[in-house]
Amino acid sequence: MGHRSSTWALIFTGLLIAAGQAAPARAQPQVQGSPIRSLLENGSGRLLWIYDGIRHVELPLADGKAVIGLSCERQTWTLFRIERNGREVYSFRDDPKWGYQPAGPIASSRLCTEAVRVAE
Numbered sequence: 330m331g332h333r334s335s336t337w338a339l340i341f342t343g344l345l346i347a348a349g350q351a352a353p354a355r356a357q358p359q360v361q362g363s364p365i366r367s368l369l370e371n372g373s374g375r376l377l378w379i380y381d382g383i384r385h386v387e388l389p390l391a392d393g394k395a396v397i398g399l400s401c402e403r404q405t406w407t408l409f410r411i412e413r414n415g416r417e418v419y420s421f422r423d424d425p426k427w428g429y430q431p432a433g434p435i436a437s438s439r440l441c442t443e444a445v446r447v448a449e
Contacts, residue, residue, distance in 0.1 A: 365397075365406045365432045374440050378448035385409065385448075386440055393418075398429075401441035405429035 374386040377396070384399040393413040399406050407429045411419035421427040435441055 365399075365435065376440060376443055376445045379445045380448040384440060384445060399432065399435065399440060400429065401436050401438075403429070404432050404435050406432040406435075 374388050374397075377385040377387055379385070382400060382402060384401060386397050386399060388395045388397060390411075390413070393411065393415070395411045396409045397406055398409055407421065407427065408419065409421050410417060
């Protein structure tokens with residue numbers, strides 16, 4: 330796993346901890362795709378819309394929310410935004426290293442099979 334991948338894994342593990350989905354003692358980089366699969370399997374995300382084939386999913390955090398994007402067809406994910414206490418603390422627009430990461434076999438997950446409205 331390269332530096333960029335490990336950074337994304339740490340960011341996502343931090344999101345899981347903030348959402349109460351992982352214990353801090355387990356906050357370490359995991360095999361690529363395993364954190365997102367765990368999140369999809371436990372049903373914490375709320376589908377917002379689909380745009381250009383990317384499903385936008387809101388994840389609750391203890392003090393805010395995060396929005397991730399899922400490409401079910403390509404089985405990848407990305408982080409779009411993190412808000413804490415009503416303020417945006419991360420935006421993909423400001424991240425020069427932003428991109429998609431492997432998500433593992435997510436195509437059959439609830440968030441990939443559930444009907445969702447199309448954003449225009």
